[in-house]
Amino acid sequence: MIRKILHKPQALLGLAMMLIVFFVVAFAPFIAPHDPSELNVAHALSAPDSEYPLGTDEMGRCVFSRLLYGARSSMSIALPSLIILALVSTVVATVCAYLGGVLDRIFDVVSNIFMAFPPFLVAITLVGLFESKVFSIILSIVIAMWVWNARVVRTYVLREKQKPYVITCRMSGCSELRIIFRHIIPNVLPHLLVIFSTGLSSIIIMISSYAFLGLGLEAGTAEWGAMFVNAKQLIFSQPQLLVYPGLCILFTAGGFNLFGEALRDIYAPREG
Amino acid sequence: MLKAEGIIKKYQIPGRKKDLLEALSGVSIELADNSITAIVGESGSGKSTLARILSYIELPDAGKVTLDNLTVTGVKRKTLQKMRGKVQLVMQDAASSLDPHQNVLQILDEPLHLLLDMGKEDRKKRVEELLDMVNLGGDILNRRPDELSGGQQKRLCVARALATEPQHIIFDESFSGLDVTLRKQILHLLRNLRDELRLSYLIITHDLDIAMYMADTIHVMRFGKIIETVYKPQSFSDFHEPYSNELVKAALSKRQALQ
Numbered sequence: 050m051i052r053k054i055l056h057k058p059q060a061l062l063g064l065a066m067m068l069i070v071f072f073v074v075a076f077a078p079f080i081a082p083h084d085p086s087e088l089n090v091a092h093a094l095s096a097p098d099s100e101y102p103l104g105t106d107e108m109g110r111c112v113f114s115r116l117l118y119g120a121r122s123s124m125s126i127a128l129p130s131l132i133i134l135a136l137v138s139t140v141v142a143t144v145c146a147y148l149g150g151v152l153d154r155i156f157d158v159v160s161n162i163f164m165a166f167p168p169f170l171v172a173i174t175l176v177g178l179f180e181s182k183v184f185s186i187i188l189s190i191v192i193a194m195w196v197w198n199a200r201v202v203r204t205y206v207l208r209e210k211q212k213p214y215v216i217t218c219r220m221s222g223c224s225e226l227r228i229i230f231r232h233i234i235p236n237v238l239p240h241l242l243v244i245f246s247t248g249l250s251s252i253i254i255m256i257s258s259y260a261f262l263g264l265g266l267e268a269g270t271a272e273w274g275a276m277f278v279n280a281k282q283l284i285f286s287q288p289q290l291l292v293y294p295g296l297c298i299l300f301t302a303g304g305f306n307l308f309g310e311a312l313r314d315i316y317a318p319r320e321g
Numbered sequence: 322m323l324k325a326e327g328i329i330k331k332y333q334i335p336g337r338k339k340d341l342l343e344a345l346s347g348v349s350i351e352l353a354d355n356s357i358t359a360i361v362g363e364s365g366s367g368k369s370t371l372a373r374i375l376s377y378i379e380l381p382d383a384g385k386v387t388l389d390n391l392t393v394t395g396v397k398r399k400t401l402q403k404m405r406g407k408v409q410l411v412m413q414d415a416a417s418s419l420d421p422h423q424n425v426l427q428i429l430d431e432p433l434h435l436l437l438d439m440g441k442e443d444r445k446k447r448v449e450e451l452l453d454m455v456n457l458g459g460d461i462l463n464r465r466p467d468e469l470s471g472g473q474q475k476r477l478c479v480a481r482a483l484a485t486e487p488q489h490i491i492f493d494e495s496f497s498g499l500d501v502t503l504r505k506q507i508l509h510l511l512r513n514l515r516d517e518l519r520l521s522y523l524i525i526t527h528d529l530d531i532a533m534y535m536a537d538t539i540h541v542m543r544f545g546k547i548i549e550t551v552y553k554p555q556s557f558s559d560f561h562e563p564y565s566n567e568l569v570k571a572a573l574s575k576r577q578a579l580q
Contacts, residue, residue, distance in 0.1 A: 212417055213412050213413075213414060213417045213418040214417060214418050214419055214420045214421070216373075216378055216410065216412065216418070217410075217412070217418045217419065217420070217478075217481070218420065218431075219378060219405075220376070220378075220405065220409055220410055220432075220481075220482070220485070221428075221431045221432040221435060221436070221481065221484075221485065222402065222405050222406065222431070222432055222435035222436035222485070223431065223435060224402070227435075232420050232422075232423075235422045236420070236421065236422055316422070
């Protein structure tokens with residue numbers, strides 16, 4: 050497996066991009082030239098120079114440092130959300146779709162109810178409920194988005210469970226649970242990797258819209274989404290401020306996506 | 322002895338709630354130990370449904386299946402699980418009937434672990450023995466099904482079925498789609514294995530030639546019923562039903578085409 054990853058340029062590129070993001074997350078305080086919240090109003094909206102590598106924003110804060118720290122706040126919410134989201138939707142949808150019958154019908158009804166509300170509305174309702182901001186943001190993202198992922202997972206599982214190898218597994222003495230966790234999930238996982246890796250960017254954007262509504266992290270926290278939203282007002286005078294956080298989101302999501310897709314190709318070469 | 326009595330199975334036709342399609346209408350069949358039986362019929366005659374019911378993958382709507390005096394239909398799932406290895410089904414498409422993400426070792430190891438409760442070392446030895454039985458080399462242990470040739474996949478399916486130490490193996494159209502030489506090799510292999518391990522086979526096919534070559538008893542099936550049974554067939558003239566004669570004609574014209 051590892052050898053196959055090392056032989057696939059797409060996987061290597063994706064992995065390298067992910068590692069860069071993780072490196073920045075881990076070492077932001079050592080790389081950043083300034084404190085991300087340090088104000089220097091005299092230098093507001095200055096062009097890049099030796100002190101401020103990417104210039105400053107409207108409050109005179111170092112854009113480069115804010116981007117580095119932004120990786121931290123964005124990823125510390127987006128990654129756990131993504132992992133919980135992937136686990137919940139995969140397990141629930143797979144069990145319901147595989148066992149079928151009443152369980153699948155209940156899933157159908159519940160998911161229809163969840164889908165009737167726009168994810169954003171669910172999130173706004175939930176985000177204020179808990180004391181810990183990070184926890185409530187993660188929870189609201191999971192509750193708002195799980196059903197959309199679960200629907201996709203369900204489709205894959207329904208297709209997978211028709212395949213003859215499921216009967217062979219039963220012949221080999223597998224219980225239903227073993228078939229689900231040892232055979233069905235490993236076989237649909239490659240497809241899910243792609244879906245979930247794309248989900249990362251939508252989660253980052255969603256977190257940013259919380260910031261925009263004042264529901265997210267505290268105002269002024271360095272975070273890509275919030276920076277992106279703030280820069281919207283300066284789109285004509287300082288378009289680069291919009292481009293930087295956008296590129297960061299694109300870079301991160303792109304890395305995860307490339308890696309996810311490459312993993313799928315390595316894992317399930319037949320269906321490509 | 323694997324026995325089915327008065328098996329009835331109906332299916333709902335998709336989109337038409339009230340209409341039921343009777344796939345099997347009162348089929349009874351007996352598979353003696355150490356025998357080879359064949360069921361011949363066109364597609365849609367209910368052969369595969371019968372195979373799934375005999376291997377207790379599906380339950381019939383009426384009738385019962387017994388294995389050595391134990392009624393299979395109606396026992397608890399746990400008991401069924403214990404008897405799972407006794408009757409094995411080998412399906413038509415070898416490639417899709419193997420889990421694509423498992424390698425050869427894992428495919429053969431699973432039944433040994435789950436059904437026979439063997440230790441790790443014993444399992445490893447047994448996997449090599451099984452591969453040897455079906456004339457596959459140990460060098461393919463780490464390959465996945467899509468990295469094997471069609472013939473290797475078929476042999477692997479047979480090895481997997483043998484792993485459970487079965488009494489009966491049901492081959493559901495397992496030999497269609499193979500070229501003539503390969504088919505001959507596999508059929509030859511199966512005959513040797515039968516003699517060696519005292520197995521009983523049920524061969525389900527639409528090819529009368531295969532049935533004649535292998536079986537002691539041939540049942541001809543049509544529209545969910547067995548319409549003719551021939552014991553110890555010697556030649557095509559043993560078949561008397563008009564439909565059976567059509568199958569004979571088909572087999573003869575295929576032979577001509579091959580020549």
